[in-house]
Amino acid sequence: MADKTIAIISQKGGSGKTTLSLNLAAGLALRGPTHLVDADPQRSISQWVAMSVSNAGLPPVTQLGKDPLATIEQLEYDHRYVVIDCPPIIQGDTVVAIMRAVQIVLIPVLPSPIDLWSSVEMVGVISQARRWNPDLRASLVLNQVETRNALSRAMSEALAELDMPILKASMQRRAAYRSAAVEGVSVYGLGKRAEPAVTDMEAIIEEILCL
Numbered sequence: 001m002a003d004k005t006i007a008i009i010s011q012k013g014g015s016g017k018t019t020l021s022l023n024l025a026a027g028l029a030l031r032g033p034t035h036l037v038d039a040d041p042q043r044s045i046s047q048w049v050a051m052s053v054s055n056a057g058l059p060p061v062t063q064l065g066k067d068p069l070a071t072i073e074q075l076e077y078d079h080r081y082v083v084i085d086c087p088p089i090i091q092g093d094t095v096v097a098i099m100r101a102v103q104i105v106l107i108p109v110l111p112s113p114i115d116l117w118s119s120v121e122m123v124g125v126i127s128q129a130r131r132w133n134p135d136l137r138a139s140l141v142l143n144q145v146e147t148r149n150a151l152s153r154a155m156s157e158a159l160a161e162l163d164m165p166i167l168k169a170s171m172q173r174r175a176a177y178r179s180a181a182v183e184g185v186s187v188y189g190l191g192k193r194a195e196p197a198v199t200d201m202e203a204i205i206e207e208i209l210c211l
Helices: 017-029 044-051 068-078 093-101 113-117 120-129 153-162 175-183 187-208
Strands: 004-008 034-038 061-063 081-085 104-109 137-145
Touching: 004 017, 004 093, 017 034, 017 044, 017 081, 017 104, 017 137, 017 175, 017 187, 034 044, 034 068, 044 061, 068 081, 068 093, 093 120, 104 120, 113 153, 120 153, 175 187
Parallel strands: 004 081, 004 104, 034 061, 034 081, 104 137
Antiparallel strands: none
C-alpha cells in the first residue's frame, strides 16, 4: 500500500507542474517503488518519459483513464509512492476525483505576488475537497526562486492572504531543470552538473514525507 499519494496541481501555465511531478517521482523512486500518473490532456509527462533511455531512472507512467479512483487505488497497492500530474483545470471533475483520493496536494507557483494571488482560488478548492477527504494536506511550492533569502514584503503579504502553508524547500532557478527535459531524464540523471537541483528536490522530498 502506498505511503504517499501526491497530486501536483496548478491552474496557471508555466508554474513548473510537470517539472516538479517528474523530478519528485524520480527522487521518490530512489526510496521505493514509484509510479507516475499523467492526468494532463497535454501528455507532457508521458512524452518526457517516452524520450528517456532505458537506464534514465524514470518511474513508469500511466494514463489516468476513465475511472480516476480505480486507477489510483490499483497503483497504490503495488507502489510505495504515486505522483499525479494533474490537468490545469482545477474545477474539473477529474481534479475533484483526484483530490478525494490523494493524501497530499502540492501547488507549484512562481515567487511573485501576482502569481501567488492568482492561486487564491486554490484555497477554496482545497477546502471543498476536505469535505470528502478531511486528512488532505496541501502546500505551495515556490519555483524558479532566485535566492533563499527572506521573501520581500509584497511576497509576505501575498502569502498571508492565501492562508495556505508553503514548503520551506523550493525549486531554485536552475538550467538543469530545462536540460533534463530536453534530454529526457530527471535532474538525478544529469550527474554532477545537476547536483544543486538534486539538492533542491531532496529538500522538497524530505519535507513532504513529513507532512
